Structures are given as structure tokens and as C-alpha cells.
Amino acid sequence: MSTKPMKPLKKPNAQVQVDLRDAETIKCSSCNNYLFITSFILKRLSAIVSPNGQEALIPVQVYSCGNCGQVAEGFLEGSGLEEEIKSDKFPSLDI
Numbered sequence: 001m002s003t004k005p006m007k008p009l010k011k012p013n014a015q016v017q018v019d020l021r022d023a024e025t026i027k028c029s030s031c032n033n034y035l036f037i038t039s040f041i042l043k044r045l046s047a048i049v050s051p052n053g054q055e056a057l058i059p060v061q062v063y064s065c066g067n068c069g070q071v072a073e074g075f076l077e078g079s080g081l082e083e084e085i086k087s088d089k090f091p092s093l094d095i
């Protein structure tokens, strides 16, 4: 039987204020670069499934690695591209 040491609970002064040093920096899973640029995946919605019956182009904003172009983890979810890109990779970030 072991008792876990209780950490003293800090009372947050302002709930909206966060210390970015406590936040995880997302790095490229391919090259470890941490600078990302905004990119768009363009999805073409066919007239059959489009709500207004017309073909539509839908831009999906993602962040891609400024070094190698790899899209950051999690941004491809729901875009229909996750299977292609994650084919031989496993997510390295476990949030």
C-alpha cells in the first residue's frame, strides 16, 4: 500500500490564461520541424451528394510542415485523406 503524494492544488487566478510553456509544441512527425504553414486541401463535392445539387469545391484548411510539407497530425481527420497519408506511419503524439 502506497499513498500517492498529493500535489498542492494551485488556484488559477484567471481561467483563460495559459502558460504556453506548459503547452505541447506540435512537431512534424517526419522531420521534427515545428514551424507550420497554412495549406488547403481542396475537396470536390460531387453534385450527387451536394446539398444544393451543384458541384462544389470545399477548401479544408490544414497546417503543413514548412520544411517537408507533411500535414500536422490530426488535421486530416474527416478529410478523407487520413488513410492515404498514415499508411505506414503511426501517430507519435498521444494526447
Ligand SMILES: [Zn+2]
Pocket (backbone or CB within 6 Å): 028, 029, 030, 031, 032, 033, 065, 066, 067, 068, 069, 070
Ligand atoms: Zn516536416
